[in-house]
Amino acid sequence: MYETAFLEVRGVGAIQGIELGSEEITIGRSPEATIQLPLKNISRIHARVYRMDEEYLVEDLDSTNGTYLNNVRIVRSVLRDNDQIEIGEARLLFLEKKLRDMPTVNVPPKATDS
């Protein structure tokens, strides 16, 4: 189990660190995406990062232009330290260790229907 894992988002303004927990994170152009990337060549909800058992995975959500991991177009893949997810012009670096000197955002749990 990772003690901490982060996504470092590059290509959209200032570099931002997103701490990953047990909640799924979606990435896309839509304001509904957890990480909104208002860039060309990115689908509304393009991909997701989620935890399964003790692994984090990235999965393409049938996007038009694809999700790449270290230059390989993937459907889904487990993530390892320093993996680079490429979505359109954006780059998301997966880091297993805690980032220093970087503002981080804790992603709140999704609201659930009751």
Added chain:
Amino acid sequence: MSSNQLHVTFWGTRGSLPTPGRMTEKYGGNTPCVSIEHQDSLVIIDAGTGIRLLGIELAKAVNAGKHLKKIHLFLSHTHWDHIQGLPFFEPAFIPGVQMHIYGSPAREKVLENILEGQMDTHYFPIDMSMFNATLEIHEINAKAIEIGDLRLDWQEQIFHPGGCARYRIRLGDRTMVYASDIELDQMTDPPENFQADPQWGHLDLEERARLLAEFKDFIRGADLLIGDGQYSETEYTNRRGWGHSSIPTVAEIAIESEVKQLAVFHHEPRTSDSQIDDYGRTYGRRFRTKETSFNLFWAREGMTIAV
């Protein structure tokens, strides 16, 4: 899943021996296993230790009430790194599962006996009769097999001790090839004294050229080639005759055959993740060219790509 795509998942990518530990967790330490899915069709190639992980996923699906697809498992050959996961493949123990296992008929022993042999009580606590799935073992007697919309054909590969089969799967105009466990360098750059080699010395230069042309024809234009690249060129000099290729040789052959993407496979057990990352940079610069749009990457456990 798009109806005109194959989903190819790497469950085991390591050659020869499982290699657990921090040094191999990125590219994986399980021995060869690849699944190819299209709608209701599930093809698995090789039953190295990676098949255990696939089996867990399939068993989870069954427990969640999903209908398990008929399983078609093709073995390239029966060296232990390609069959040793089979006794740990959970669906084999689930009643009602239909499992077909295929392999080359060109072996000295009967395929069924070889598989039963590794579950002999000297090697394993239970024997194959404990499998509850309906099991059919086939020595392939046709050039091509249709599985749903998939068409699979195969050829025998000589340059691996004991022989090895390569497989090609087509869906419409999409093609993937699995051609692991072959020493391609024996065809492109035979040793000076190759005639003295007790296993392949009888194959003259003309025959090696013919076998190379046959290999290239088989992989020509493939969208994905899963190819043997166990050694760097430096390592290969000490491993001639072991039945595995050097990375530049498989990459050059792939480019010459207009393969679109090469997944370098069957990683050497001693090679760490950081070394493979180095290979990716070094050979990537050398072989990824804008002119050809050829791509190569090192197959990685837990990765699914669309073909």
